[in-house]
Amino acid sequence: MGAWDIGHFDNDTAADFGGRVDDAEPGGKADVLRDVLAAVADTGPEDYVDGGEEAVAAAALVAAQCPGGDPVTTAYGPKHPLPPLPTDLRPLAVRALDRLTAKNAEPLDLWADAGADQEWLAGIAALRAVLAAA
Structure with missing residues (x-):
């Protein structure tokens, strides 16, 4: 993962x-988010989750539309x-975040290897709290 900071969009993949x-048709944007969230949320606990940066970014976009959610204002997020978004994306995003914070997640x-796992986990916990409360 080529990352330059800890933010949800601060890596090449996100x-x-x-x-x-942005490239998706307006009616298909939710499907783009759903696909990446489900790809992570639907992995088994013994499966290794390779990647996951897109799911974190998707969860941030879903959380931005929740009460108390922070808008995604980074230049690296969608421009438009x-x-x-459908509200059923919220519990899916929570499941994806839970999977990414469990063992066997890249x-x-x-x-953790970079020594920033606690800071990253705090950002994920903040997203999860907004999503779970919505």
Whole structure:
């Protein structure tokens, strides 16, 4: 993962994902988010989750539309506003974040190797709290 900071879009994969969301038709943007969230959320606890940066970015976009959610204002996120997202993405995003913070998940391993796992986990916990409360 080519990362330059700890933010949800501060890595190459998530930044590219922001462009992919922009490129999707307005009616298909929620499906783009759903696909990356489900790909992580539906992995088994013994499966190794390779990647996951897109799921974190998708969860941040979903959380931005929740009460108390922070808007995604980074230059690396989508450039165009998202339409209102279906509320069923919220529990899916929570499941994806839970999977990424469990063992056998590459992002957690990478941030731990960099000595920034606690900071990364705090950011994920803040996203999860907004999503779970919505």
